[in-house]
Amino acid sequence: AELSNLVGVFINTLAIRNYPSSDKTFLDYLQEVKEHALSAYEHQDYPFEELVEQLNLTRDTSRNALFDTMFELKTLEQQALQLEGLTLNSYPLENHTAKFDLTLDAVEQPEGILCSL
Incomplete structure (x- = not known):
């Protein structure tokens, strides 16, 4: 907080x-x-x-x-940020490099929790 x-x-x-x-x-x-x-x-x-x-x-x-294993809970507030003359948006980033043997990502979204393994 x-x-x-x-x-x-x-x-x-x-x-x-x-x-x-x-x-x-x-x-x-x-x-x-x-x-x-x-x-x-x-x-x-x-x-x-x-x-x-x-x-x-x-x-x-x-x-x-x-x-060697990771669980990530992401509670991101994904919203467009506006500055004078500039708009910032988030875009998905494809990363094909493993940092751990096994990773479970959980992302809070308005429609529920999106998980990927």
Whole structure:
């Protein structure tokens, strides 16, 4: 809420470890993910880069230091921005380079949540 009047990209990477297994139902696993996420939010102000540094992980430029899967929830307010003599619109950007082994994107839109895997 404090950042709502600022311009820029504010990304908060929250590393969460979950363990799916065949003995859990999907709802049990989902509940576990929820509990881990809520617990992780207690530490969301801790800088991700500092965490990686404190863990003293070996860096590999071809991989992320901590995780191979990503879930992104995007709550973008996509609206045309008008300045005197200038109109700015957003356009889809096709990116065919994978940053993670598996990424699930969820984007809030007026008609619902659009997901892509």
